[in-house]
Each structure stands twice: as structure tokens, then as C-alpha cells.
Amino acid sequence: MVEMTVAVEDVGSALPAHLSPSQLSTFEKCELSYWFSSVAGWREPPQLPQIIGSLVHDxxxxxxxxxxxxxxxxxxWDLLREVGANTISVHQSWLTDGTIGVLKQRSADSLSNYxxxxxxxxxxxxxxxxxxxxxxxVKDVKLYGRLDRITxxxxxxxxDYKTGKKPAAKYLPESLRQVMLYAAGLKIQGETVxxxxxxxxxxxxxxxxxxxxxxxxxxxxDLVNARGNMQVALERKAWVAKTGPLCRYCAFEKVCPARNSDAPTPGSEASNQQLVQLGLEKRVRSNLPQESGLPFDD
Ligand code: SF4
Structure with a gap:
């Protein structure tokens, strides 16, 4: 992994009101990717693994x-057929016969394994x-997330359902932290998990x-420290890009200065135009007060 601090334009946005476990993971993997999605507000296009994940969760x-x-x-299986047909119809503009086949097979395999x-x-x-x-x-940081189920x-x-395979032991702590954060959040509310x-x-x-x-x-x-580091990066207008295998799946790779030396400054008009040409859209930030507003991308 190579790290590179990337200067960004001031896009006039504060940090999102809340921090979710998945945003925390995104930030730790690559601060610049977090900035593109959660601060600048670019919506990452749906990818097949996420679509299969939400289908199986539903x-x-x-x-x-x-x-x-x-x-x-x-x-x-009746539910899989019903929810699956709806999922395919929602994403029909970009799904192909091949990806629909993968979606059907992986979701059916996930249910069999369940x-x-x-x-x-x-x-x-x-x-x-x-x-x-x-x-x-937690110390002025608002944790927000949605857990799969409590028994x-x-x-x-x-x-927490994961549609992937059990990862190598070194990657388990990050996945466990997500559910530990939910348990910690409930403990603060007086519920013991x-x-x-x-x-x-x-x-x-x-x-x-x-x-x-x-x-x-x-x-x-981890949650509180990450939020502090996000605030520092926001004020400095400089975020650390961490290049690695995940860059291949990153929606911002083509405009990322750490991957492309010709890339314009993130947040500049030229960068924004390239993202629009790549088919990405910007979300509209909520103007609700922080206490009532939902997190930016949850
Ligand atoms: S391409 Fe890689 S380094 Fe650049 S923002 Fe995406 S994950 Fe980060």
C-alpha cells in the first residue's frame, strides 16, 4: 500500500452529522475515498456484490x-424469486444476462448456506x-447504524449477515468491530448485549x-479517533489516499491523483466534470438539524 496526501478543493461541506461503522471502515481504508463519497457527496454506482448482499438481506x-x-x-425460495425479480427490474438498465446469472446463483448459494x-x-x-x-x-460523535437482527x-x-466468505483471521477484527459498535451503542442506551x-x-x-x-x-x-482525524483533514483540506488492491473497485479511481498523475484536484470543476462523465451523481445534503438528520449516506 502506498499513501499519498492529496489536497482537495473546499467544497463547502461539513462532515456528515453521523458516523456509521461502514463509513468508519471506508475512512480507515482510504481517507480520500471517504472524502469523495461522504464529504463531497458523490454517489457510487451500485456494484453486483452490494446488490446481491441487499437482495439476500431483504x-x-x-x-x-x-x-x-x-x-x-x-x-x-418463494421470497428469493419475488425479491430477486424486483431487484433485477430496478437495476435492469445496467445488468446483463451474465451478471443476472451471477446474481441468481450467488443469492441462491447464500440462502442454501444459510x-x-x-x-x-x-x-x-x-x-x-x-x-x-x-x-x-460518544464524546460528541454521533454513531448511527442499522443492525441486521437481535435475538x-x-x-x-x-x-450480522455477510454474503461473502469468512475472511482470513487478520481481517476478522474489522468486521467484528462493526457489530461491537452496535453493542456499544445499545449499551449506552441502557441495553445489554x-x-x-x-x-x-x-x-x-x-x-x-x-x-x-x-x-x-x-x-x-476507534470511532472517536477517526472522527477527530476527519475533522483535521477537513480543516487542512488534505486527505490521505491509500492505494492498494481495493482501488480496482473504487468508483473514484479515474479522478484520484494517487492513481493518476494527470487527475485534476478533487473538488475542482474539472474533477467534477470527469465524475459526471463517468456517470456518477451528487447527493443533496440534508438541511435538517444534526439531531434529526439522517447520516449523509445511510
Ligand atoms: S483509487 Fe484508491 S487511493 Fe484513490 S480514492 Fe480510490 S481507494 Fe483511494
Whole structure:
């Protein structure tokens, strides 16, 4: 990985009101990518893995909303067909026969793997504990995120579905931090979470960890430190670009000075024009007060 500090134009935006676990990860992987998406407001075009991820999440959420006796494989596949058809129709302008085939295969494989890991008819879950928003204020930093589900028997556990495969051990802490942050946010609100769980649907694996106080504190510290570093970068108008394998999937690669020495200054008219030509759009920032406004890109 090569790091390069990149000067940007002042785009007149403050930091988003909230910081989500996924934004935290984006910032740590590459500050400049975070700046393009969360400060300058460029909407990254949908990519197949994210679309498959949201399709499978929607199917599992809808399955869990049903009475326990109805949560069987036949119902899951009916939901997959229904939600999948809708997903394909929403993205039909850019999906090809090939990508639709990949989408169908991977989402079906994810559901098959899900049934290897648990029997949904045995899962006790309240509808309000599905896709539940979590907000908390930690040292003036507003945490916001949406967890996949909480189950409360035999103990309280936050579960997060991952449509990828279980990663190598060195990458697990980052994924665990996301669910630890939710557990820490709920603890601030007075709710105790005993365990967090990552359910890897790409490889039929699960990872369960107790919510050690140290792990919760470390996750919150990361959040607060990152927010402080974001504020410094915003004031300096200089963000660190971290080049590496992820650049291949980055929507801003063509206008990134760390990847392209001819790239104009990010935030300049020339840079913005190139992004528009690449098909990216800018989001409109909410003018709601920070307390009530939703985060910029959640
Ligand atoms: S191309 Fe790479 S270095 Fe540049 S913004 Fe994207 S992730 Fe960061």
C-alpha cells in the first residue's frame, strides 16, 4: 500500500452529522475515498456484490417477519424469486444476462448456506429487532447504524449477515468491530448485549464473540479517533489516499491523483466534470438539524 496526501478543493461541506461503522471502515481504508463519497457527496454506482448482499438481506428479513412455522426453505425460495425479480427490474438498465446469472446463483448459494447454519423456524426474534437502527452519542460523535437482527434467547445477541466468505483471521477484527459498535451503542442506551455474531453466507461459517468491555471500548475509541482525524483533514483540506488492491473497485479511481498523475484536484470543476462523465451523481445534503438528520449516506 502506498499513501499519498492529496489536497482537495473546499467544497463547502461539513462532515456528515453521523458516523456509521461502514463509513468508519471506508475512512480507515482510504481517507480520500471517504472524502469523495461522504464529504463531497458523490454517489457510487451500485456494484453486483452490494446488490446481491441487499437482495439476500431483504429475503432473510422478510423470512424472519413470518410466523416461525412458515419459515421453511420453500418459503425462502418463494421470497428469493419475488425479491430477486424486483431487484433485477430496478437495476435492469445496467445488468446483463451474465451478471443476472451471477446474481441468481450467488443469492441462491447464500440462502442454501444459510439453511446449513440455522433453522429459521427455531429463531425467536421480534419484528422490531430486525433492521433496527442504532444511534448513540460518544464524546460528541454521533454513531448511527442499522443492525441486521437481535435475538434475545437464551441471551441477547446481535447478528450480522455477510454474503461473502469468512475472511482470513487478520481481517476478522474489522468486521467484528462493526457489530461491537452496535453493542456499544445499545449499551449506552441502557441495553445489554451479551454476544455478537457474524453469519458468513458465502462459506456457511459463523463467528460468535462475547462483548468484552475492552472490545466495546476499543470500538468506540476507534470511532472517536477517526472522527477527530476527519475533522483535521477537513480543516487542512488534505486527505490521505491509500492505494492498494481495493482501488480496482473504487468508483473514484479515474479522478484520484494517487492513481493518476494527470487527475485534476478533487473538488475542482474539472474533477467534477470527469465524475459526471463517468456517470456518477451528487447527493443533496440534508438541511435538517444534526439531531434529526439522517447520516449523509445511510
Ligand atoms: S483509487 Fe484508491 S487511493 Fe484513490 S480514492 Fe480510490 S481507494 Fe483511494
Amino acid at each position: 429475503v432473510l428479513e422478510n423470512l424472519m417477519k413470518l410466523p416461525k412455522v412458515e419459515r421453511d426453505k420453500a418459503m425462502a 439453511f446449513k447454519l440455522e433453522d429459521p423456524s427455531q429463531v425467536e426474534v421480534l419484528i422490531e429487532d430486525l433492521e433496527r437502527p442504532v444511534t448513540a452519542i 434475545r434467547k437464551p441471551l441477547t445477541r446481535i447478528s 451479551h454476544e455478537v455474531e457474524l453469519i458468513y453466507l458465502g462459506s456457511a461459517d459463523r463467528v460468535v464473540r462475547p462483548t468484552y468491555p475492552n472490545a466495546l471500548d476499543r470500538a468506540l475509541l
